[in-house]
Amino acid sequence: MKRDYGLEIWGDDNFIVDGDVVKVNYGCRPSLLDLTRDIRSRGYRGPILLRFPHLVRKQVEKLFSEFDRARREFGYNGGFHAVFPLKVNQYPAFVDSISALSDEYRYGLEAGSKAELIIAMARTPRGAPITVNGFKDKEMISLAFIAAKSGHDITVTIEGINELETILELNREFNSDCEKPITPKIGMRIRLHSSGIGIWAKSGGYGSKFGLTSTELLEAYEMLKREKLLDAFSMIHFHIGSQMGEIAPLKKALREAGNIYAELKKRGAEALKQINIGGGLAVEYGQHQHNIDRNYSIKEFANDVIFLMGEISRSKGVDEPDIFTESGRFVAASHAVLIAPVLELFSQEYHARSLRLKDKNPPLVEELNDLYNSITRANAREYLHDALDHMESLLTLFDLGYIDLEDRSNSEILVHLIVKRAVELLGNEDTSELRRIQSRIQEKYLVNFSIFQSLPDMWGLGQHFPVMPIHKLSEKPSRSASIWDITCDSDGEIAFDQDAPLLLHDVDVEKEEYFLGFFLIGAYQEVLGMRHNLFTHPTEAIVDFGDGGECTVSGILEAQNLLDILDDLDYDTGLIDKTLKSNIEDSTLMSESEKQDMLGKLYLYMSENSYLKTILSSEYRNAEG
Numbered sequence: 001m002k003r004d005y006g007l008e009i010w011g012d013d014n015f016i017v018d019g020d021v022v023k024v025n026y027g028c029r030p031s032l033l034d035l036t037r038d039i040r041s042r043g044y045r046g047p048i049l050l051r052f053p054h055l056v057r058k059q060v061e062k063l064f065s066e067f068d069r070a071r072r073e074f075g076y077n078g079g080f081h082a083v084f085p086l087k088v089n090q091y092p093a094f095v096d097s098i099s100a101l102s103d104e105y106r107y108g109l110e111a112g113s114k115a116e117l118i119i120a121m122a123r124t125p126r127g128a129p130i131t132v133n134g135f136k137d138k139e140m141i142s143l144a145f146i147a148a149k150s151g152h153d154i155t156v157t158i159e160g161i162n163e164l165e166t167i168l169e170l171n172r173e174f175n176s177d178c179e180k181p182i183t184p185k186i187g188m189r190i191r192l193h194s195s196g197i198g199i200w201a202k203s204g205g206y207g208s209k210f211g212l213t214s215t216e217l218l219e220a221y222e223m224l225k226r227e228k229l230l231d232a233f234s235m236i237h238f239h240i241g242s243q244m245g246e247i248a249p250l251k252k253a254l255r256e257a258g259n260i261y262a263e264l265k266k267r268g269a270e271a272l273k274q275i276n277i278g279g280g281l282a283v284e285y286g287q288h289q290h291n292i293d294r295n296y297s298i299k300e301f302a303n304d305v306i307f308l309m310g311e312i313s314r315s316k317g318v319d320e321p322d323i324f325t326e327s328g329r330f331v332a333a334s335h336a337v338l339i340a341p342v343l344e345l346f347s348q349e350y351h352a353r354s355l356r357l358k359d360k361n362p363p364l365v366e367e368l369n370d371l372y373n374s375i376t377r378a379n380a381r382e383y384l385h386d387a388l389d390h391m392e393s394l395l396t397l398f399d400l401g402y403i404d405l406e407d408r409s410n411s412e413i414l415v416h417l418i419v420k421r422a423v424e425l426l427g428n429e430d431t432s433e434l435r436r437i438q439s440r441i442q443e444k445y446l447v448n449f450s451i452f453q454s455l456p457d458m459w460g461l462g463q464h465f466p467v468m469p470i471h472k473l474s475e476k477p478s479r480s481a482s483i484w485d486i487t488c489d490s491d492g493e494i495a496f497d498q499d500a501p502l503l504l505h506d507v508d509v510e511k512e513e514y515f516l517g518f519f520l521i522g523a524y525q526e527v528l529g530m531r532h533n534l535f536t537h538p539t540e541a542i543v544d545f546g547d548g549g550e551c552t553v554s555g556i557l558e559a560q561n562l563l564d565i566l567d568d569l570d571y572d573t574g575l576i577d578k579t580l581k582s583n584i585e586d587s588t589l590m591s592e593s594e595k596q597d598m599l600g601k602l603y604l605y606m607s608e609n610s611y612l613k614t615i616l617s618s619e620y621r622n623a624e625g
């Protein structure tokens with residue numbers, strides 16, 4: 001069953017299917033279902049975002065160990081350093097898991113705005129590096145001076161000559177009268193002619209938003225020399241775009257950057273010791289072999305960086321630079337999984353029990369009923385064609401007023417049942433017709449989450465994220481599925497894709513729970529998430545493992561309640577509270593006891609979050625206790 005969801009492609013051994021459930025492949029191997037039920041048993045409903053700090057550690061260890069291995073293998077004399085780019089995930093519970101590794105690896109943080117810089121200054125231990133990228137004003141650069149003077153190892157990457165002018169001006173302000181002049185280290189972002197590949201490729205190339213052209217680089221170099229600040233110039237930086245699916249553009253960019261480094265060294269930039277290769281290291285999101293996202297491994301990535309930098313440095317007779325990375329997606333993506341309950345299957349109304357057959361039905365409806373009752377493996381294809389043909393005729397008859405609404409409803413149900421049955425009977429045949437028909441009878445799964453909030457890159461850029469049920473995996477999934485979120489927006493859909501089909505189980509959600517897991521959502525999604533329809537960041541929880549492998553769930557942070565959401569939008573929530581209360585109290589339509597009841601309900605609902613409650617029949621709820 002594992003193969004249906006491509007776990008072996010995107011899972012990186014982080015999760016395993018054991019029996020009929022997905023388990024965390026670590027420590028005591030808890031199932032995602034047990035973790036979800038544990039959290040739900042504490043009263044939390046709606047989607048739940050699970051964080052796994054051990055997966056952050058795994059990725060950081062992998063990053064450092066692969067570069068160390070490559071350095072040893074190629075006899076490379078430069079060092080290796082890394083920072084985590086905060087733009088990828090600034091959530092405190094995630095940043096905690098980065099901070100937990102800072103001392104051990106001297107793993108620092110990268111900031112791209114003033115607010116991120118404050119986080120970096122507060123959460124990076126001295127000795128671990130901080131880098132500052134993006135457009136900066138005088139205040140932002142002043143903050144970097146404050147950080148440097150507080151003992152931080154901070155590098156400000158300049159994106160344009162005007163930023164360098166501000167640094168020089170601030171250097172005079174901060175250092176002219178002091179005993180110990182201290183300046184942040186200076187990096188220069190270079191505008192490569194090499195560009196990346198894929199959806200995020202715009203960060204590199206001549207047309208990119210960032211970086212200095214070679215003319216500006218030379219100008220900046222001369223400015224530093226004139227100001228006697230060349231000893232602060234320690235880094236050159238480039239970033240050719242996130243989720244670089246192929247390795248070739250990186251090699252090209254490395255050659256270009258390596259030669260710029262060597263040229264600047266030969267010109268006299270003695271303090272220049274680091275090449276910052278930015279991010280871009282890709283994550284495998286693909287669920288099907290023919291649809292994979294990445295054509296290289298971390299090993300190949302590290303080998304290429306170290307080998308090429310070594311080769312260029314040797315041939316140009318300069319010291320090998322320290323390599324600096326700002327990989328974000330690679331470090332953060334796997335640590336977060338969203339578990340969301342399915343609320344409804346939309347075509348369940350196409351059930352035999354919903355038929356309203358009359359004593360005398362129109363002939364085509366009678367014929368559909370006969371087809372349904374006599375379909376077999378041998379006649380399935382023929383009956384399928386007949387049913388689809390009859391449906392067209394019946395819809396025309398309805399438009400012309402010859403059949404009534406009940407006849408139309410019966411036709412829709414019968415055709416749906418025949419197609420479903422034919423697809424089951426012909427299940428082993430993989431023809432394009434069958435795939436087309438599967439997509440036609442796809443089931444719509446209404447899932448309690450917001451795509452805009454939890455998978456914004458899927459909505460905005462069409463980025464795929466792995467999705468699979470976290471249980472029932474010993475049963476064969478039979479329904480071609482498309483997923484609808486609960487926003488009031490038809491874009492809130494993961495449409496069925498014939499070329500990368502998602503099959504889910506035919507469950508009756510009034511009788512049993514059904515949970516889907518959305519994986520690899522720890523990079524960018526949380527912070528880019530939009531509050532469309534005022535669905536907020538989901539309830540989150542941290543899953544930790546002790547030394548003995550035991551697992552604990554902590555740090556549960558519930559999604560914001562309704563009034564807090566409005567408060568965030570600067571509504572006067574006191575006034576809202578007062579208005580709603582007096583509307584009930586002044587109403588002439590209710591008795592006193594009804595009013596008390598309404599007030600109780602109002603305050604209860606306002607204290608809850610905006611996600612829906614899973615709809616379960618009372619029978620099931622009783623069984624659940």
Ligand SMILES: Cc1ncc(COP(=O)(O)O)c(C=O)c1O
Nearest residue numbers: 239242243279280326327328329
């Ligand atoms: C300058 C810089 N460094 C690092 C990154 C992180 O890239 P990734 O998440 O692909 O590793 C970005 C993201 O776009 C970036 O702009």
